Amino acid sequence: MTLLQPGFFSSLPVQNALLIGAGAALLSGAAGVFTVLRGQSFAGHALADVSAAGGAMAYLLGISPLLGFFSLSVLGALALEALGTRRAAGRDLAAGIVLGAGMGITALLLYLDVTVKGSAGAAVTVMFGSLFATPPGLGRAVALGALAGLLGLGFIYRPLLLASLDGELAKADGVNTRLLGAVYLLLLALAVTLSAMAVGAILSTALLIGPAAAALRLARSPVAAMGLAALLGLGCAWGGVWLAYQSYGWTPGHVWPVSFFITALVLVVYAAASLARRA
Amino acid sequence: MFAPYMLDAWIVATLVALAAGCAGYFVVLRGAGFAAHALPMAAFPGAALAGLLGIARFYGLAVFALGGVAGLAWLKRAQRPDAATALVLVALLGLGALFLSLSGQYSNAVYALLFGQILGVGPADLPPAFAIGLGVPLALLACFRPLTYSAIAPDLAAARGLSGAGLDLLFLGLLAVTSAVALPIAGALLVFTLMVGPAAAARHLTRAPLPALGLSMALALVIAWAALALAYLTGLPSGFFVGTLSAAAYLAARLKR
Numbered sequence: 001m002t003l004l005q006p007g008f009f010s011s012l013p014v015q016n017a018l019l020i021g022a023g024a025a026l027l028s029g030a031a032g033v034f035t036v037l038r039g040q041s042f043a044g045h046a047l048a049d050v051s052a053a054g055g056a057m058a059y060l061l062g063i064s065p066l067l068g069f070f071s072l073s074v075l076g077a078l079a080l081e082a083l084g085t086r087r088a089a090g091r092d093l094a095a096g097i098v099l100g101a102g103m104g105i106t107a108l109l110l111y112l113d114v115t116v117k118g119s120a121g122a123a124v125t126v127m128f129g130s131l132f133a134t135p136p137g138l139g140r141a142v143a144l145g146a147l148a149g150l151l152g153l154g155f156i157y158r159p160l161l162l163a164s165l166d167g168e169l170a171k172a173d174g175v176n177t178r179l180l181g182a183v184y185l186l187l188l189a190l191a192v193t194l195s196a197m198a199v200g201a202i203l204s205t206a207l208l209i210g211p212a213a214a215a216l217r218l219a220r221s222p223v224a225a226m227g228l229a230a231l232l233g234l235g236c237a238w239g240g241v242w243l244a245y246q247s248y249g250w251t252p253g254h255v256w257p258v259s260f261f262i263t264a265l266v267l268v269v270y271a272a273a274s275l276a277r278r279a
Numbered sequence: 280m281f282a283p284y285m286l287d288a289w290i291v292a293t294l295v296a297l298a299a300g301c302a303g304y305f306v307v308l309r310g311a312g313f314a315a316h317a318l319p320m321a322a323f324p325g326a327a328l329a330g331l332l333g334i335a336r337f338y339g340l341a342v343f344a345l346g347g348v349a350g351l352a353w354l355k356r357a358q359r360p361d362a363a364t365a366l367v368l369v370a371l372l373g374l375g376a377l378f379l380s381l382s383g384q385y386s387n388a389v390y391a392l393l394f395g396q397i398l399g400v401g402p403a404d405l406p407p408a409f410a411i412g413l414g415v416p417l418a419l420l421a422c423f424r425p426l427t428y429s430a431i432a433p434d435l436a437a438a439r440g441l442s443g444a445g446l447d448l449l450f451l452g453l454l455a456v457t458s459a460v461a462l463p464i465a466g467a468l469l470v471f472t473l474m475v476g477p478a479a480a481a482r483h484l485t486r487a488p489l490p491a492l493g494l495s496m497a498l499a500l501v502i503a504w505a506a507l508a509l510a511y512l513t514g515l516p517s518g519f520f521v522g523t524l525s526a527a528a529y530l531a532a533r534l535k536r
């Protein structure tokens with residue numbers, strides 16, 4: 001049995017998929033560490049759901065999906081910031097309301113995509129992604145976005161870590177936690193956008209939360225956790241692309257969704273990390 | 280709008296709104312927003328698998344939704360429950376995507392299951408809708424005091440011998456059944472909206488438990504009816520109106536205070 005079907009690396013769609021998967025996984029893994037530390041998994045998931053409206057809008061207007069996803073997830077981040085209250089319970093509620101409004105708008109836009117534009121596959125691409133069918137130029141844009149996001153994260157890393165672990169202490173230290181929180185939400189919106197390009201809007205949470213939660217169990221310091229999360233995410237993304245490529249041979253002529261493999265691998269990695277910690 | 284073929288849609292929308300409005304009050308009170316979002320998502324692959332195997336959709340939905348309850352109860356003990364919940368949620372969605380992809384009716388089914396098809400309900404949807412529309416509010420009202428008590432003062436409730444875990448399981452079970460029945464109609468994403476929006480608005484308008492519960496159910500009902508009417512008149516998807524009207528109700532209630 002050959003490990004790789006012929007043409008894996010020479011195929012253009014695969015190269016594009018590997019590049020997008022890498023960009024999305026690296027930034028989401030690193031940013032996700034803070035999402036998990038701050039207990040904002042639901043907020044991250046809500047941003048992803050809202051960004052789906054942007055993906056649907058991009059079809060309708062004929063603009064780049066990257067721009068569509070990003071503009072709406074920034075709007076979602078602003079809405080979360082405006083509604084967000086200090087208490088954790090109130091924050092969950094705000095996330096729920098923002099998410100619900102976003103989903104309603106997504107329903108309308110996807111409907112218009114099909115009826116006005118005739119893009120029958122829009123619902124699948126926006127919600128669950130179709131990594132092998134992305135436009136060729138997108139890989140480079142995602143790589144650039146990931147690089148910018150990682151630089152931004154490196155820039156605010158120290159105060160953000162302090163504010164995430166102990167908000168009161170950070171305030172006493174003269175950190176503007178509100179501004180910091182807003183900048184962080186923007187970076188989160190970027191990470192969610194890139195992940196949505198790879199695995200679709202509602203599955204992007206997998207790349208954001210999974211590798212980060214697993215890494216936080218294994219690593220001893222936050223920096224190590226960020227690095228490990230990025231690597232674990234990369235492994236899951238590339239592993240998923242490879243498995244999906246292989247699946248062409250399992251059910252003749254039918255490729256299983258890449259997103260299924262990536263989310264399944266993420267869950268496996270997380271479960272393995274939990275068990276490893278307990279053992 | 281009130282033609283005979285629309286009658287089923289009106290009845291089902293009414294019953295689903297009653298159940299969602301009532302369950303939503305407790306979702307908001309108990310801070311269970313994430314669980315309420317996760318359960319319909321957990322049920323989603325059930326519908327997809329039922330389609331693949333050719334069995335009745337309700338069985339697939341019920342099995343996966345109740346499995347979701349077991350998963351949530353188990354994950355509560357994890358180190359970071361919200362991260363674990365998010366992961367299981369997306370893994371199940373991914374599984375649903377796989378089932379739909381294998382059954383070869385990908386795009387239409389994705390849209391219908393996520394966003395619902397209220398205009399597509401038929402007589403077969405009536406019995407389960409009646410069961411939850413009446414059963415869920417009755418069951419929740421029967422447990423009104425312990426459910427409220429354990430949410431507001433968990434320590435006090437435990438001291439009086441109320442089992443928090445048992446109540447939680449019962450509550451999540453009712454949420455799961457509601458999700459399973461409402462999913463084909465309102466869609467996996469919007470069942471949740473109908474639960475959280477009206478209830479959160481009602482809590483902003485009044486703090487007293489029973490009036491807030493009644494107001495939540497009334498708001499859910501008005502939103503569901505308005506969404507159905509607007510969907511019929513404009514030809515646009517009902518999910519759009521359910522989602523935006525729920526958020527608008529919440530915002531209006533917030534601004535009013």
